[in-house]
Amino acid sequence: MSEYQFKPDRPAPSIQVGFIGWMRKNLFSTWYNSIFTLLVLYLFVPPIYHFIQWAFIDASWIGDSRKACTVGGGACWVFVENRFSQLIYGFYPQPERWRPDLVYASCAFLIGWLAIPKLPKKVWVGAFTIFIYPFIAVILLSGGIFGLKPIETSLWGGLLVTLVLAVSGIVVSLPFGTVLALGRRSKMPVIRAVSTIYIEFWRAVPLITVLFMASVMLPLFMSSEVNFDKLLRAMIGITMFYSAYMAEVIRGGLQAIPSGQYEAAEALGLSYWKSMIFVILPQALKITIPSIVNTFISLFKDTSLVLIIGIFDLLAIGQSAMSDPKWLGFSIEMYVFIAFVFWLFCFGISRYSIYLENKLHTGHKN
Amino acid sequence: ESTLQNVQKKGYVQCGVSTGLPGFSNPDAQGHWQGLDVDVCRAVAAAVLGDASKVKYTPLTAKERFTALQSGEIDMLSRNTTWTLTRDASLGVNFAGINYYDGQGFLVSKNLGVTSAKELDGAAVCVQSGTTTELNLADYFRSHNMKYTPVVFDTSDQSVKGFEAGRCDVLTSDQSQLYALRIKLAKPENAVVLPEVISKEPLGPVVRQGDDAWFNVVKWSLFAMLDAEELGVSSKNVDQMLKSNNPSIKRLLGVDTDMGQMLGISNKWAYNIVKQVGNYGEAFKRDVGEDSPLKIKRGLNALWINGGIQYAPPVR
Amino acid sequence: MTEQSKLTQQDTVIELRKMNKWYGEFHVLKDINLNVTRGERIVICGPSGSGKSTMIRCINRLEEHQEGEIIVNDTLLNNDIKNIEYVRRDVGMCFQHFNLFPHLTVMQNCCLAPIWVKHMPQKEAEQTAMKYLERVKIPEQAHKYPGQLSGGQQQRVAIARSLCMNPSIMLFDEPTSALDPEMVREVLDVMVELAEEGMTMICVTHEMGFAKQVADRVIFMDRGEIIEQNTPDKFFDSPQSERTKLFLSQILNH
Amino acid sequence: MTEQSKLTQQDTVIELRKMNKWYGEFHVLKDINLNVTRGERIVICGPSGSGKSTMIRCINRLEEHQEGEIIVNDTLLNNDIKNIEYVRRDVGMCFQHFNLFPHLTVMQNCCLAPIWVKHMPQKEAEQTAMKYLERVKIPEQAHKYPGQLSGGQQQRVAIARSLCMNPSIMLFDEPTSALDPEMVREVLDVMVELAEEGMTMICVTHEMGFAKQVADRVIFMDRGEIIEQNTPDKFFDSPQSERTKLFLSQILNH
Amino acid sequence: MAERPSPKTKLTLRTVWFDPNVRSLVFQVIVIGLVAWFLHDIISNALNNLDARGINTGFGFLDQRAGFGIIQSLIPYTEDSTYGDTFIVGLLNTLLVSILGIILATILGFIVGIARLSDNWVVSKLSSVYVEILRNTPLLLQIFFWYNAVLAPLPRPKQSYHIGEWFFLNSRGLYIPKPVFMAGSGLVVAAIIAAIVAIIILRYWAKRRHVRTGQPFPVFWTSLAIIIVLPCLGYFVSGRPVSLDFPHLAGFNFRGGLTIIPELTSLLLALALYTSAFIAEIVRSGIEAVNKGQTEAAQSLALSKSQTLRLVIIPQAMRVIIPPLTSEYLNLTKNSSLATAIGYPELVSVFMGTTLNQTGQAIEVIAMTMAVYLVISLSTSLLMNLYNRKVALVER
Numbered sequence A: 001m002s003e004y005q006f007k008p009d010r011p012a013p014s015i016q017v018g019f020i021g022w023m024r025k026n027l028f029s030t031w032y033n034s035i036f037t038l039l040v041l042y043l044f045v046p047p048i049y050h051f052i053q054w055a056f057i058d059a060s061w062i063g064d065s066r067k068a069c070t071v072g073g074g075a076c077w078v079f080v081e082n083r084f085s086q087l088i089y090g091f092y093p094q095p096e097r098w099r100p101d102l103v104y105a106s107c108a109f110l111i112g113w114l115a116i117p118k119l120p121k122k123v124w125v126g127a128f129t130i131f132i133y134p135f136i137a138v139i140l141l142s143g144g145i146f147g148l149k150p151i152e153t154s155l156w157g158g159l160l161v162t163l164v165l166a167v168s169g170i171v172v173s174l175p176f177g178t179v180l181a182l183g184r185r186s187k188m189p190v191i192r193a194v195s196t197i198y199i200e201f202w203r204a205v206p207l208i209t210v211l212f213m214a215s216v217m218l219p220l221f222m223s224s225e226v227n228f229d230k231l232l233r234a235m236i237g238i239t240m241f242y243s244a245y246m247a248e249v250i251r252g253g254l255q256a257i258p259s260g261q262y263e264a265a266e267a268l269g270l271s272y273w274k275s276m277i278f279v280i281l282p283q284a285l286k287i288t289i290p291s292i293v294n295t296f297i298s299l300f301k302d303t304s305l306v307l308i309i310g311i312f313d314l315l316a317i318g319q320s321a322m323s324d325p326k327w328l329g330f331s332i333e334m335y336v337f338i339a340f341v342f343w344l345f346c347f348g349i350s351r352y353s354i355y356l357e358n359k360l361h362t363g364h365k366n
Numbered sequence B: 001e002s003t004l005q006n007v008q009k010k011g012y013v014q015c016g017v018s019t020g021l022p023g024f025s026n027p028d029a030q031g032h033w034q035g036l037d038v039d040v041c042r043a044v045a046a047a048v049l050g051d052a053s054k055v056k057y058t059p060l061t062a063k064e065r066f067t068a069l070q071s072g073e074i075d076m077l078s079r080n081t082t083w084t085l086t087r088d089a090s091l092g093v094n095f096a097g098i099n100y101y102d103g104q105g106f107l108v109s110k111n112l113g114v115t116s117a118k119e120l121d122g123a124a125v126c127v128q129s130g131t132t133t134e135l136n137l138a139d140y141f142r143s144h145n146m147k148y149t150p151v152v153f154d155t156s157d158q159s160v161k162g163f164e165a166g167r168c169d170v171l172t173s174d175q176s177q178l179y180a181l182r183i184k185l186a187k188p189e190n191a192v193v194l195p196e197v198i199s200k201e202p203l204g205p206v207v208r209q210g211d212d213a214w215f216n217v218v219k220w221s222l223f224a225m226l227d228a229e230e231l232g233v234s235s236k237n238v239d240q241m242l243k244s245n246n247p248s249i250k251r252l253l254g255v256d257t258d259m260g261q262m263l264g265i266s267n268k269w270a271y272n273i274v275k276q277v278g279n280y281g282e283a284f285k286r287d288v289g290e291d292s293p294l295k296i297k298r299g300l301n302a303l304w305i306n307g308g309i310q311y312a313p314p315v316r
Numbered sequence C, D: 001m002t003e004q005s006k007l008t009q010q011d012t013v014i015e016l017r018k019m020n021k022w023y024g025e026f027h028v029l030k031d032i033n034l035n036v037t038r039g040e041r042i043v044i045c046g047p048s049g050s051g052k053s054t055m056i057r058c059i060n061r062l063e064e065h066q067e068g069e070i071i072v073n074d075t076l077l078n079n080d081i082k083n084i085e086y087v088r089r090d091v092g093m094c095f096q097h098f099n100l101f102p103h104l105t106v107m108q109n110c111c112l113a114p115i116w117v118k119h120m121p122q123k124e125a126e127q128t129a130m131k132y133l134e135r136v137k138i139p140e141q142a143h144k145y146p147g148q149l150s151g152g153q154q155q156r157v158a159i160a161r162s163l164c165m166n167p168s169i170m171l172f173d174e175p176t177s178a179l180d181p182e183m184v185r186e187v188l189d190v191m192v193e194l195a196e197e198g199m200t201m202i203c204v205t206h207e208m209g210f211a212k213q214v215a216d217r218v219i220f221m222d223r224g225e226i227i228e229q230n231t232p233d234k235f236f237d238s239p240q241s242e243r244t245k246l247f248l249s250q251i252l253n254h
Numbered sequence E: 001m002a003e004r005p006s007p008k009t010k011l012t013l014r015t016v017w018f019d020p021n022v023r024s025l026v027f028q029v030i031v032i033g034l035v036a037w038f039l040h041d042i043i044s045n046a047l048n049n050l051d052a053r054g055i056n057t058g059f060g061f062l063d064q065r066a067g068f069g070i071i072q073s074l075i076p077y078t079e080d081s082t083y084g085d086t087f088i089v090g091l092l093n094t095l096l097v098s099i100l101g102i103i104l105a106t107i108l109g110f111i112v113g114i115a116r117l118s119d120n121w122v123v124s125k126l127s128s129v130y131v132e133i134l135r136n137t138p139l140l141l142q143i144f145f146w147y148n149a150v151l152a153p154l155p156r157p158k159q160s161y162h163i164g165e166w167f168f169l170n171s172r173g174l175y176i177p178k179p180v181f182m183a184g185s186g187l188v189v190a191a192i193i194a195a196i197v198a199i200i201i202l203r204y205w206a207k208r209r210h211v212r213t214g215q216p217f218p219v220f221w222t223s224l225a226i227i228i229v230l231p232c233l234g235y236f237v238s239g240r241p242v243s244l245d246f247p248h249l250a251g252f253n254f255r256g257g258l259t260i261i262p263e264l265t266s267l268l269l270a271l272a273l274y275t276s277a278f279i280a281e282i283v284r285s286g287i288e289a290v291n292k293g294q295t296e297a298a299q300s301l302a303l304s305k306s307q308t309l310r311l312v313i314i315p316q317a318m319r320v321i322i323p324p325l326t327s328e329y330l331n332l333t334k335n336s337s338l339a340t341a342i343g344y345p346e347l348v349s350v351f352m353g354t355t356l357n358q359t360g361q362a363i364e365v366i367a368m369t370m371a372v373y374l375v376i377s378l379s380t381s382l383l384m385n386l387y388n389r390k391v392a393l394v395e396r
Ligand SMILES: Nc1ncnc2c1ncn2[C@@H]1O[C@H](COP(=O)(O)OP(=O)(O)OP(=O)(O)O)[C@@H](O)[C@H]1O
Pocket: C023, C026, C028, C046, C047, C048, C049, C050, C051, C052, C053, C054, C055
């Protein structure tokens, strides 16, 4: 009897010989692909070239008035620079701007901590970020205690408002949505009906009607003593609305958990809530991360609708800057800039979620 | 609980203003609100709380304003709002006086070669939605048997932009606003305001119906500004005027009468208004008149003694 | 503990009395009678859909039965959650698809129930877990995630996880049928060992070799009824009913 | 037809010459040489991941190979779509998970390719389909959807679907390993019948009973290489290498 | 053993407290109580507040004269129409832009979605850039952008771009001739309908023929011929009864013809492009969701690439695509409410905007507006459920 000698692995032959091979394979594999390639190049290269010419090559970058922009004929980024601090802080008083700065920095730090896979103690940092940090941030921004000068929310604006709305929206709608999702899957008919009606109602109406309700009609439904800040009300509107969306996303995740998991938990003697908390929800949330992130991106984009109810978010500040008679005619630059800021956030987040998805996928598939 | 008590308790006045109309209510680069409408809010705050800065502003589009007032979202509305019968009768609100007499007009670009509104048949007209302007416009064209295309915008900013982009031939609004909006154009000199005034537009602060104490306070805060001008009391001389022998001035400034108490506020109410906000003439000059970029003449808004129709009941 | 429960004999740990179960209008289990004494090892077989899984799932109340009585360890299974909880602590179960919790490590899988149900301190729970992981011969995998293990290893972890609750009875529902043929052996080995240590076991399986080796009794079910039960020797050599014969010929002959 | 193809002998229907395949940088198949003559029945076995599936999928070009030659029915498999299509018409394939089209009825599944590839009129296609459905003994299921059938029935439909194209060669990739034990027999029966009718077959399977019964040759693969090939008798009774012996002991001994 | 019907479970008093059924009953009663209390509180507050502030309630206002103009209306509307009419006008305009948007977005979305899966690197990369840019910026911003971008380059009416005396394009919109139907035009309409019916029948027949005989038929060209020839025939036979109302410059603006206002164009562009990016993703993931085994099975049966796509992949992908596609349609409809920002007269802008403001009937107006969206959304999901049930894979 013999022992078989296995052959050693050989490296793969290089099928794609250099750049030419790559072009063959990806651009000109068949005759119709070649035509496509050429057509697409013909149609899209000139506009892209013109855009680059306008946005970078011919653009004016420095100066402090519109005179700096009359030469060149390209984009006038001077305008954006001129309004930059308003876009970031709104009307937040100059001497107090260290406060939003601190919030931006700490927020970036915490999110960075959560986002970078190697750093430890994710659960604690996450809990802190979701349950404690928002209060610290709100106190820091609005002041009124600890000797901080009170700053009304009507002075907040620009990116600050956009982020405050977006972050508070996600932080509240996630747990609230989870409860609703569990409610909709409950065996108790009343709970199920209440959750279903709630979810379906909010998903059926447009967000701006909700914002309108929240901004001008809410006091009608409250007894007259209750008084909310306008920004807070926009937050409530957004949160109510997105909780319903979040609930549907999480319900999808719960449905994807095989029934075996529920049974195994039950067979071990775990009660409903314990099996939810330790077994089902961690898995459901994990597989829904991509959808949760997508919902978050929609929420982030939709914060721009508060413009319609007169809150000065990034877009609204930009719009008001455009109507400054000193800078008329540069609205395209402002739109491009604002679009770029939104895009940067949304695209960044979505890329991160894809990365996360891949990582979770290879980490433990079952 | 009445609005007056509520305001005294919370320590500020929640005032609905426009989202940005130069001269009337407009935030400056630091976010401080300024303008003739804003001064009414400040006067009320000065009267009730003794501090004109105790105001929180809620910028509202024309469409939101009455709902916001009705729902209690704001305590008073001071947002170039026209006093009409329908609004008074059916919206559950009361107009507390007139702080600006206005009329609706048209702004056209010079190169159209139009000199009268009667030549506007077939024009596209930019107008702010939810205003009396929208209704007057319809009436005017109808009564002159002309056709028009309404191009409706949410805010005055947008209507200026629409006008500028050529979306419409004509911009219609209250004349004061037209002047204010004209300076927002890239080349203001290329646009003219037509001579026709097609409607009466008395603008004034609005409060909720059925809250008479608050109604009185707002009404009299406005009157106090007018009376102060009539009596020659201004923010600069108000302290000397405290020693004046003129009984009218004494009553106004609460030197030895209890006028304020009757309204349920401090007797120094009018003193505070004039000291912190100024009299009507000062406010006008500063916000829309010669000291402002708008340079609007007093015209109808001059005091009755100067040939205008601003006439306030006496503090007596 | 309820009154009825006193009626069971000393060393009967599971007793099913005229138990019936319906899914909607579909009558899955019909008048099942079964007595299992302490330390007994029972193998259940039968064609697909015959109600084998349903029956053993009724024993720890993963399914509710509608008629008759199920008494486990002197406890009557009814709507009383206290009773259900008590029974589940004492009855371990292994599933065909292992049903390990994929987001927890092997060790965390094993410690979850002891800590949260039995309120055991973590240290102690981990020691127990390690003991049982050694018993199923994979202590070195304790800190991996289930997804990183082979099927056979996963099933052994599942067994260890059940054992950590220190059950007096173990239920197995086709524990080897989702495994690659190469891994069946390692799981069966663990089960044989367990049987030899005297654990009370009810096992649904088609591994007839295993049945011959350890079972005290083989039960054959079809269409929701127990058709035949006997010692393995007699069961395989001289099946009583035609149905059993047919079934045995099908699963043994290829 | 290409020049090289003329070199193959008369009744060799499949020939693999020093065939190599990589997935990215991973060398899956190493210098595979294989000759299959008309009517031959080959069983391939080997541990999981050894490249069995990959090899037979290369034969009808579901996977592209990178080195060496594959000649099927005198046609060299290369990038030429005509050749590929020609080979695929002539080679039927059955998958582990059946891969029936769930949105079509059994009959439609069977008629799809004859109608769209062979441009057969529907009537004729249906008659052919019925013939093969009878042959796999499920003519009565013709108008059901795959989801309504048991696993064994689905696999038999999959076989019938391939046969409808009238292939001269059939490939099977673990056709029974996703089936409940009771259903394995019915599928194997169909395959045995097919073999007895003289179909050229290559079958990846762990059913050693089947191998003994019908195979002309058993091939054992590991780590991408053919380690041993022999007639079933010799293969099972006196395996040549240690590796084969170990494997056989694992899959036969429980 | 014979089967018996299932018995009722009995409830013994002893186990009541530990009975999960009882517990859940108690819990549900509490929840009902809370919800009822909450609703009662809100409603009574609203009533109190309305009363205290002297606001009239009721739907009487719907019969009052509206007195303002609306730029685009699908029904006859003048300043003399009622507030009720403004509701209809707004609703119809919402539906108009939604339906057009849905059609456009679907076409674009499918093209881009399939292009993302193309082998061609440029095509697939370009479509992912398209998707990533449009998906990741706020719709409101896009609406503003398109409004500016559409308006900015367009000339004043006097300098209109035009094609003959037929089509005019300027900053007031696109003016096209309006068909005016005169007596006898019924035949032309009938001919058009007949042509459409004929094409549907032809397609059906051609498919049957292909299945029966395996022979293909040139459906596209035949259909094209039918749709052109039949109506022309009808037109000439009946003595050319359809005339066109041409737009012409009169004073400031064009009169006559049909006008497509720039608000509609830019809103449509923004909605369609934005939604198409989402649809593209749905299409892509739908196609990718079909098990790879299906492609392999089809290939091993020698089906060609396009046949595989057409006969095996797409039919299965549609089941995955349709539900999220519907919710995108709903989103588009809801998003059309953002038109209020550029003054396109749809429901939210006209009815919840101007009408609400002129009448002050906030509760009624908002309730009606929300009800419209609720009805649209609920009836769509109802249809969806029916569809899903119809296409659900038949299982055991
Ligand atoms: N949740 C359920 N609802 C309705 N019917 C069910 C349900 N679960 C199982 N059944 C049906 O009950 C019968 C018995 O199922 P069971 O799973 O107990 O069979 P089994 O003997 O374990 O079969 P297998 O060997 O396939 O696991 C089957 O006919 C099955 O279709």
